[in-house]
Structure formats: structure tokens, C-alpha cells
Amino acid sequence: MTARPREGLRDMTPYVSPQLDVAARLNTNESPHPLPPGFFEELAKVVRDLPLHRYPDGAATRLREELGAVHGLPAAAVWAANGSNEVLQTLLLAYGGPERRAITFEPTYSLHGRLCWSTHTDRIRGGLPSDFVLGDPQIDEARAARPDIVFVCSPNNPTGNAQPIGAIRGLAEALPDALLIVDEAYAEFSDAPSATGLLGDLRNLAVVRTFSKAYAMAGARIGYALTSPAIVEDLGRVRLPYHLSALTQAAGICALHHRPAARALLASIRVERDRIAAELTTIPGCVVYPSDANFVLFVPPGDARELWRGLLDRGVLVRDMSDAVPNALRVTAGSEHETDLFLKALRECLPA
Numbered sequence: 325m326t327a328r329p330r331e332g333l334r335d336m337t338p339y340v341s342p343q344l345d346v347a348a349r350l351n352t353n354e355s356p357h358p359l360p361p362g363f364f365e366e367l368a369k370v371v372r373d374l375p376l377h378r379y380p381d382g383a384a385t386r387l388r389e390e391l392g393a394v395h396g397l398p399a400a401a402v403w404a405a406n407g408s409n410e411v412l413q414t415l416l417l418a419y420g421g422p423e424r425r426a427i428t429f430e431p432t433y434s435l436h437g438r439l440c441w442s443t444h445t446d447r448i449r450g451g452l453p454s455d456f457v458l459g460d461p462q463i464d465e466a467r468a469a470r471p472d473i474v475f476v477c478s479p480n481n482p483t484g485n486a487q488p489i490g491a492i493r494g495l496a497e498a499l500p501d502a503l504l505i506v507d508e509a510y511a512e513f514s515d516a517p518s519a520t521g522l523l524g525d526l527r528n529l530a531v532v533r534t535f536s537k538a539y540a541m542a543g544a545r546i547g548y549a550l551t552s553p554a555i556v557e558d559l560g561r562v563r564l565p566y567h568l569s570a571l572t573q574a575a576g577i578c579a580l581h582h583r584p585a586a587r588a589l590l591a592s593i594r595v596e597r598d599r600i601a602a603e604l605t606t607i608p609g610c611v612v613y614p615s616d617a618n619f620v621l622f623v624p625p626g627d628a629r630e631l632w633r634g635l636l637d638r639g640v641l642v643r644d645m646s647d648a649v650p651n652a653l654r655v656t657a658g659s660e661h662e663t664d665l666f667l668k669a670l671r672e673c674l675p676a
């Protein structure tokens with residue numbers, strides 16, 4: 325006996341990034357910095373007193389209140405879940421589904437399209453221009469597609485650029501009945517204005533953030549959305565009961581208490597990002613894209629796949645982005661030491 329899978333399921337490849345034990349893991353845009361010791365002491369104290377024999381607060385009220393306080397919003401306008409990926413999935417469960425459609429602007433974070441598939445939401449692939457900057461043509465394209473959901477990623481993964489806030493507002497205004505999701509997983513690395521500034525005017529906007537990058541908490545799996553109370557109520561209609569464990573809620577609250585320490589590390593990550601970009605720019609024939617995030621996308625001279633392999637042979641793991649941008653690699657800005665390892669390996673692979 326074999327169970328008959330959903331049509332097309334076996335054509336899907338699982339979403340996996342290699343997790344290899346190498347000297348420099350620069351392929352998943354994690355923070356290179358461990359959390360400060362005070363964080364673990366506070367968390368251990370809280371965890372000791374958690375009533376784990378009871379279900380957690382299903383509404384994650386305290387975490388949402390504290391997140392709201394950080395962003396100047398009431399808890400009723402905040403949603404939290406297991407990583408921003410789960411926040412995105414919950415938004416699709418509520419606003420996507422059969423007979424509904426979403427538009428993405430490619431190249432962008434591939435999970436947006438995958439989540440459309442898994443929630444049976446039709447996906448229209450819009451396109452970004454050669455500089456990857458969202459503008460009037462994309463607003464026109466979205467208007468013509470009449471989607472129920474519009475995805476924008478800003479700063480965009482894998483290209484790195486933040487999208488103009490005017491274009492984001494333009495999309496929300498052009499499609500007042502659609503849900504506009506702005507994935508801001510990398511916003512803390514950018515000086516560009518955040519779409520959170522539009523929340524007062526727009527009721528069809530959800531700005532999605534994560535603890536995985538700037539908070540150095542990828543292992544804890546916490547993400548959140550800043551949106552309108554009506555959308556938060558809709559998300560409550562499709563979430564799993566007690567979706568956020570008591571341990572996760574406690575870790576999130578604790579991370580917020582240590583936010584100043586996490587923010588202090590952002591500057592050093594940006595220094596490494598800019599150093600990587602500056603060094604890549606000196607390589608003849610290398611195309612480097614400007615980044616507002618904690619990674620840099622570049623098209624090396626020669627074959628990207630070969631360079632990827634050469635870097636890995638030297639203990640440096642980067643991401644092959646050729647599927648999204650022809651012959652492109654994406655490298656995470658990590659510690660100073662990791663940047664040194666990357667640049668040394670790069671010079672060995674691309675002799676002048």
C-alpha cells in the first residue's frame with residue numbers, strides 16, 4: 325500500500341540550505357555573534373519557573389505587548405509565530421487559498437512562491453528591472469494581475485536592495501482590496517525607511533520581521549508581523565492552537581530585554597558587508613549589487629558554480645543564487661575573521 329500524494333508534490337524539492345561544518349558558514353545570513361551571557365542567565369531563570377505542564381498563552385500576549393512597545397503599536401496590531409516563515413504561511417492561510425492569487429516580483433525570496441504552492445494559492449511572477457528596484461511598471465503589472473496578495477521583500481533577498489517606500493505605498497494604494505505583505509527580514513541592517521511608517525495610513529499592510537538575523541536568534545525560531553488589528557484577528561482564525569511554545573515566548577521576551585546589545589552589533593556587521601562589497605568591486609569583471617542587508621550578491625568573472633566549489637574547498641560556504649540571478653553568488657556578512665577567510669579564499673580562486 326502506498327499513500328497517493330497531492331498532485332505535483334513529488335516534483336517539489338524540499339527547501340534546504342546546506343548545513344556544513346566549515347570554517348565560515350556564509351550561506352544563510354545568520355548573525356556571526358552569539359547572544360550576550362546575560363541573555364542566557366535571564367532566560368534560564370525564567371525557564372526554571374515556566375509551568376510547562378500547562379499549555380502556553382495561546383495569544384502570546386506578553387510577547388506581542390513587548391513587541392508592540394518596541395514599535396509604538398498596540399499588541400492588537402502585532403502577530404508572532406515560529407519564525408517569519410510561519411508568519412508568512414499564516415498570512416497565506418488566511419488570505420490565500422484556492423481561487424485566490426498572489427504576485428511576487430522576481431528575483432526574490434523563493435519561499436514566498438513555495439508558500440503559495442503549499443497553500444494552493446495561484447502565483448503570478450512579476451519581474452523586477454535589471455537594477456532590482458520596484459517602480460511604476462511593477463505597480464502597473466500588479467494592478468493588471470488583480471491579486472489578493474502582493475509580496476514585496478525589502479531589503480530584497482537575494483539582491484540586497486531596499487525598495488523605495490513610495491513604490492510600496494503605491495502598490496498598497498493601487499490594490500486597496502489586496503493584502504500587501506512587506507517582508508522586512510533584513511530591515512535592521514538598512515537606513516532606508518521601513519514600511520512600518522505606512523501602517524497608520526494603510527489597513528491592508530502586513531510588515532513581517534524576524535529575530536533570526538539582527539537579533540542573532542535564528543535557532544529560537546521567532547518572527548512577527550506589524551499590521552492592523554483586523555488582520556491579526558484573521559490570523560487568529562487559522563493559527564494552530566498554542567502555536568508558539570512557552571519556551572519560544574520566553575526567549576522572545578528575553579531577547580527584547582537584550583535588544584540594545586543586539587543592536588550594538590549591527591554596525592560591525594554593516595562594516596563587514598561594506599568591506600566585502602568594496603573588495604569584490606576591485607575584482608575585474610565582477611558585478612557587485614549594492615546591499616542594505618547583511619549579505620552581498622555578486623556575479624563573479626567566470627563560472628559561479630566553480631567558484632562556489634573552490635570557496636567550499638577552502639572552508640567557505642556561500643550561497644549559489646544562479647537559479648534566481650544568472651551566475652550569481654550571495655555571501656553573508658559575518659565576523660571580521662569570516663570576511664578575511666572569504667576574501668583570502670576568493671583571491672586564491674580568482675588569481676589576478
Ligand code: PMP
Pocket residue numbers: 352353406407408409410433477481507509510533534535536542545546547
Ligand atoms: N524572509 C526573508 C526575506 C528571508 O531571507 C528569511 C530567511 N532566509 C526569512 C524571511 C525567514 O526567516 P525566519 O528565520 O524568521 O523564518
